[in-house]
Amino acid sequence: MRMQAVSQENIRAFREAIQQSTRIAVVGHTHPDGDALGSCTALSLWLAGRGKAVSCIFPDTPADNLLFILSPDVKYVYFDADASAAEAAIRACDLIVQLDCNHFSRTEGLEPFLKASTARKILIDHHLNPDRESFDVVFSTPEISSASELLYWVLKAADGDFSTSPSAPLEMTEDLSCRAQSRHLMTIGTALMAGMTTDTNNFANSVFPSTFQMASELIAAGVNRDALLQQLYSSYRENRVRLMGYMQYEGLKVLPEGAAYMILTKDIMSRFDLREGESEGLVNVPLSIGAVKLSVLLKEDDGHFRVSVRSKKGTSAQQLAVRFFHGGGHENASGGKLFIGPDIANAQAAEAYVSNALKTFLG
Ligand SMILES: [Mn+2]
Structure with missing residues (x-):
């Protein structure tokens, strides 16, 4: 199965941009949701696994109930907590990959730095009306469940066996009462599954055949969906x-x-x-x-x-x-x-x- 939006030409440009860069900024939108956190975390892990120096940058600190999607192997920078670190990370990078948002304005305080940056820019998004002019490579598919799913197909096309790297097996701890432990096991596959699951409201909206295929492949690869659902929908406060x-x-x-x-x-x-x-x-x-x-x-x-x-x-x-x-x-x-x-x-x-x-x- 190959997603139509993931053209060979785009994949070639994606591969080339990554090969030619050393410091990469992965950027998500304001008030990051599960899809933004999942897709940005997954891409950051994938890039780190290829020896890149990665900063995963968000306009603001994520909500407590989504912190389990973060990986201790990723360097996160939040503009609301440390504006100068976010600015420095954007200034220092030679490639920017923006996920799950169609326009710089969705990054709030990061917008001026992203606009001013001369680094190459890639967009991977599923919202309507993307700002194509601001990016060198644009993966834009509105007919897909989530940015996490789109990234899944991009990574599969760019690197067939990504789901087993860098840290196999894909698993979350059974002890869900311990957030630190489950964080430690966040992997590319689990992060993508988390993003897709939250954006579809657990398979209720924007679900396509490709969405089930992604889920099926990730579960076969070892992603623990039960543990994920427990974290997402059965861990709230009274x-x-x-x-x-x-x-x-x-x-x-x-x-x-x-x-x-x-x-x-x-x-x-x-x-x-x-x-x-x-x-x-x-x-x-x-x-x-x-x-x-x-x-x-x-x-x-x-x-x-x-x-x-x-x-x-x-x-x-x-x-x-x-x-x-x-x-x-x-x-x-x-x-x-x-x-x-x-x-x-x-x-x-x-x-x-x-x-x-x-x-x-x-x-
Ligand atoms: Mn999304």
């Missing part, structure tokens, strides 16, 4: 479950037009002592209602709301995000922002804005 219940009971608004929205304010987050990453998946819940085809979650941040949009097939989450929330992403899963000041007068005005946006969009 606070999250109570917050999810509260939001569904008190916070959910359903419009007759076939849309639903929820607003997660700072007040609610502090009442439930909610941490970054703990509202993951909440935006999907309203889509379980038959009449709801579009779901929006607003999450209050400093000076703006972070917006998540999900839709059923036939309704475009992406168009809503582009038209009303300065965002975009995938057809049925997009994100954006709602700015206090430019878009709405104050935080209390968010509800009227989102309600009107949904009515206009579906009306």
